[in-house]
Amino acid sequence: MPSKKIMFFKLIISLSLAARSTGNEDDQFVYSGFTGSNLALDGNARITPSGLLELTNGTARVKGHAFHPNPMRFHKSPDGTVQSFSVSFVFAILSTDPDLSGHGLAFFIAPTRNFSAAFPTQYLGLFSDQNNGDPNNHIFAVELDTIQNYDLEDINSNHIGININNLHSVQSHDAGYYSNQSGIFERLALNSHEAMQVWVNYDREAIQINVTMAPINLAKSERPLLSTTFNLSTVITSPAYIGFSSSTGTVSAQHYVLGWSFGMDSLAPPIDISKLSELPRLGQKAQSMRLHILLPIGIVVFLFAVTATIFLLIRRNLRYAELCEDWEVEYGPHRFSYKDLFDATEGFKDKNLLGGGGFGKVYKGVLPISRFNIAVKKVSHDSKQGMKEFIAEIVSIGRLQHRNLVQLLGYCRRKGELLLVYDYMPNGSLDKYLYGKDGKPTLDWSQRFQIIKCVSNGLLYLHEECEKTIIHRDIKASNVLIDTEISGRIGDFGLARLYEHGSDPETTHVVGTIGYLAPELARTGKATPFTDVFSFGVFILEVTCGQKPIMKDTEESHLMLVDWVLEHWRKGSLNDAVDIKLQGKYDVGEACLALKLGLLCSHPFTNIRPTMRQVMQYLNKEMPLPELMPTHLSFCMLALMQSEGFNPYIISHSSSATSFGTMSSLSGGR
Numbered sequence: 065m066p067s068k069k070i071m072f073f074k075l076i077i078s079l080s081l082a083a084r085s086t087g088n089e090d091d092q093f094v095y096s097g098f099t100g101s102n103l104a105l106d107g108n109a110r111i112t113p114s115g116l117l118e119l120t121n122g123t124a125r126v127k128g129h130a131f132h133p134n135p136m137r138f139h140k141s142p143d144g145t146v147q148s149f150s151v152s153f154v155f156a157i158l159s160t161d162p163d164l165s166g167h168g169l170a171f172f173i174a175p176t177r178n179f180s181a182a183f184p185t186q187y188l189g190l191f192s193d194q195n196n197g198d199p200n201n202h203i204f205a206v207e208l209d210t211i212q213n214y215d216l217e218d219i220n221s222n223h224i225g226i227n228i229n230n231l232h233s234v235q236s237h238d239a240g241y242y243s244n245q246s247g248i249f250e251r252l253a254l255n256s257h258e259a260m261q262v263w264v265n266y267d268r269e270a271i272q273i274n275v276t277m278a279p280i281n282l283a284k285s286e287r288p289l290l291s292t293t294f295n296l297s298t299v300i301t302s303p304a305y306i307g308f309s310s311s312t313g314t315v316s317a318q319h320y321v322l323g324w325s326f327g328m329d330s331l332a333p334p335i336d337i338s339k340l341s342e343l344p345r346l347g348q349k350a351q352s353m354r355l356h357i358l359l360p361i362g363i364v365v366f367l368f369a370v371t372a373t374i375f376l377l378i379r380r381n382l383r384y385a386e387l388c389e390d391w392e393v394e395y396g397p398h399r400f401s402y403k404d405l406f407d408a409t410e411g412f413k414d415k416n417l418l419g420g421g422g423f424g425k426v427y428k429g430v431l432p433i434s435r436f437n438i439a440v441k442k443v444s445h446d447s448k449q450g451m452k453e454f455i456a457e458i459v460s461i462g463r464l465q466h467r468n469l470v471q472l473l474g475y476c477r478r479k480g481e482l483l484l485v486y487d488y489m490p491n492g493s494l495d496k497y498l499y500g501k502d503g504k505p506t507l508d509w510s511q512r513f514q515i516i517k518c519v520s521n522g523l524l525y526l527h528e529e530c531e532k533t534i535i536h537r538d539i540k541a542s543n544v545l546i547d548t549e550i551s552g553r554i555g556d557f558g559l560a561r562l563y564e565h566g567s568d569p570e571t572t573h574v575v576g577t578i579g580y581l582a583p584e585l586a587r588t589g590k591a592t593p594f595t596d597v598f599s600f601g602v603f604i605l606e607v608t609c610g611q612k613p614i615m616k617d618t619e620e621s622h623l624m625l626v627d628w629v630l631e632h633w634r635k636g637s638l639n640d641a642v643d644i645k646l647q648g649k650y651d652v653g654e655a656c657l658a659l660k661l662g663l664l665c666s667h668p669f670t671n672i673r674p675t676m677r678q679v680m681q682y683l684n685k686e687m688p689l690p691e692l693m694p695t696h697l698s699f700c701m702l703a704l705m706q707s708e709g710f711n712p713y714i715i716s717h718s719s720s721a722t723s724f725g726t727m728s729s730l731s732g733g734r
């Protein structure tokens with residue numbers, strides 16, 4: 065019994081002795097941060113205020129060392145072989161360039177603390193070109209190398225190696241670890257700015273050196289990254305110093321050790337990861353480096369932005385480019401900006417297309433700010449000739465306001481393009497009603513008669529009532545727009561004028577619409593109020609008969625509406641000429657008046673045609689129509705037209721779609 069007790073005590077004593085011996089500062093230690101530690105430092109090395117061991121601070125071509133203050137007794141008496149030992153440390157490498165970092169750091173065991181002869185750069189502050197590989201170095205090291213040096217047969221620029229007296233590693237491996245579960249190698253970037261842990265274990269019996277590493281948040285893997293057998297008894301001296309060495313070259317980095325533990329003949333105590341200090345953010349040098357990198361990037365981005373802006377401005381300028389000359393200044397209020405018109409019509413989208421005639425396409429639009437509805441007529445026009453006069457007239461017409469005219473709001477000019485802005489008429493043009501296009505209902509007689517009056521009233525205004533005579537030049541059903549109260553308004557006035565001057569000043573063009581053109585126009589090429597009256601006459605017939613000015617008689621032959629009505633009159637069946645769509649519901653007196661007036665207006669002789677004032681008087685029944693016998697009108701318009709040089713056969717074929725005819729004046733005959 066007592067002996068057992070003694071034994072028990074003995075055990076306790078020996079255990080406590082062992083604890084004391086392992087607790088010996090020189091046999092085992094742990095630094096979870098270096099604040100207050102008395103490491104011996106040299107070169108660039110320092111302990112930062114936050115407790116990091118900074119071996120190099122990013123300065124180029126420096127070295128730094130840190131030693132445990134006391135030499136270690138590795139050799140175990142009595143046989144003098146090197147004991148088993150174990151080291152762990154946490155390190156981090158911060159470099160400004162993610163791809164370049166230099167040169168690395170190493171844990172070492174060396175016989176001296178005098179490394180003044182060692183070189184920085186690839187020598188890692190451990191050796192020099194004189195002593196590299198010399199067995200008298202007695203240096204054991206584990207290197208963390210971030211530069212591939214071919215002289216030293218480095219495997220890559222991110223490796224960990226076991227070095228004995230030599231920078232040429234005994235064994236090396238790409239930095240990383242073998243995952244416990246999968247056994248797969250996971251690479252770690254040494255200069256990732258992340259703290260990583262390294263374990264170095266030496267087994268005296270097996271003379272085996274194992275090196276393992278892991279990210280800071282992972283425990284040590286079972287499988288070491290490096291494992292080699294080497295009898296360190298021949299290398300390590302007694303006593304020996306342990307510590308870290310680091311160096312930079314042209315390429316530099318900040319090398320840090322965050323924590324360190326050591327165990328002689330025992331496991332290195334665990335480092336308390338939670339106590340480790342934060343790594344610094346990139347320092348001043350780094351910031352200037354960052355400027356070096358960021359400034360060019362910034363400049364490039366800035367230049368790119370400037371170029372893009374210029375490009376957009378140019379594109380915008382091209383897209384919205386306008387023509388504006390000095391003489392237009394006075395028309396300022398009548399000028400629209402192209403951008404506004406572009407926006408109003410949603411970029412002249414097809415869905416806003418109202419229709420197109422011989423001069424160009426008409427788009428519906430809504431002005432951006434006022435939300436005012438407009439119709440924009442896009443006229444392609446290359447020649448500058450007559451433009452000035454035309455704009456002057458357009459603007460003067462724009463100043464006119466009459467209930468039977470479509471208000472011209474203004475214009476815009478671009479290269480090769482003229483845009484005229486009108487009031488939008490939601491009911492569209494008269495032709496659509498006459499011919500039942502777009503599902504429009506046909507108009508009854510009183511509406512038609514009303515529209516005829518409106519148009520004659522508008523035309524009277526243009527010819528006689530405004531300051532200066534304005535010739536419309538293109539009176540026809542499609543240029544009469546229907547107001548909300550089913551009254552007519554004349555649109556498109558004066559546009560033909562723009563085209564009257566050909567590129568050759570000797571030739572003039574007859575512009576207007578075939579079928580509405582007075583025969584003398586071919587001869588004289590000169591538009592007069594009487595040429596408008598002629599067109600108006602055809603227009604009256606068109607509205608009354610519901611027929612196009614050039615009718616298709618049979619398959620091949622064509623018939624002028626004028627001739628057709630005349631024929632009915634001669635045969636005494638004038639009523640048969642009235643539009644059958646009216647189904648006989650019309651005022652016979654008014655319809656006959658309209659037909660006769662139409663024929664009178666479209667008389668081939670200008671002196672027989674009435675003026676618009678007279679036309680108004682006839683229509684208002686203030687004056688009776690002059691007694692005319694059909695024999696007085698014994699002409700055939702078709703023959704006349706042909707003798708004047710118009711050929712309705714060709715014309716009607718080529719212009720049936722656009723109802724537009726531009727012909728060179730045939731002043732010299734056919």
Ligand SMILES: Nc1ncnc2c1ncn2[C@@H]1O[C@H](COP(=O)(O)OP(=O)(O)OP(=O)(O)O)[C@@H](O)[C@H]1O
Pocket residue numbers: 418419420421422423424425426439441470486487488489490492493538542543545555556577723724
């Ligand atoms: N102010 C407007 N409001 C509403 N619709 C319009 C307006 N102006 C024109 N339109 C529509 O646009 C269509 C095309 O007009 P445009 O003037 O281009 O052709 P046109 O009158 O047939 O021929 P021309 O070129 O000889 O005038 C017209 O048929 C009409 O329906």
Ligand SMILES: *[C@@H]1O[C@H](CO)[C@@H](O)[C@H](O)[C@H]1NC(C)=O
Pocket residue numbers: 107108121122123347348349
């Ligand atoms: C690095 O340390 C050296 C002294 O070793 C000092 O002169 C230098 O200014 C330090 N550089 C930085 C960026 O802290």
Ligand SMILES: *[C@@H]1O[C@H](CO)[C@@H](O)[C@H](O)[C@H]1NC(C)=O
Pocket residue numbers: 178179180181
């Ligand atoms: C360190 O070593 C060098 C030669 O390598 C020697 O000149 C110098 O005196 C030594 N310094 C100390 C403090 O021993």
Ligand SMILES: *[C@@H]1O[C@H](CO)[C@@H](O)[C@H](O)[C@H]1NC(C)=O
Pocket residue numbers: 265266267272273274286287288291
């Ligand atoms: C080295 O690693 C091997 C394989 O895991 C293991 O068997 C051996 O005990 C280790 N030796 C030391 C010194 O850790």
Ligand SMILES: *[C@@H]1O[C@H](CO)[C@@H](O)[C@H](O)[C@H]1NC(C)=O
Pocket residue numbers: 244282283284285286
């Ligand atoms: C790997 O296995 C060892 C031994 O089983 C264990 O101590 C360690 O925590 C494991 N590491 C990881 C990362 O799971």
Ligand SMILES: *[C@@H]1O[C@H](CO)[C@@H](O)[C@H](O)[C@H]1NC(C)=O
Pocket residue numbers: 145268269270271295296297298
């Ligand atoms: C290691 O080397 C020492 C000294 O040369 C020797 O005494 C020892 O036996 C060697 N150990 C092994 C395991 O070979």
Ligand SMILES: [Mg+2]
Pocket residue numbers: 421542543555556
């Ligand atoms: Mg028109």
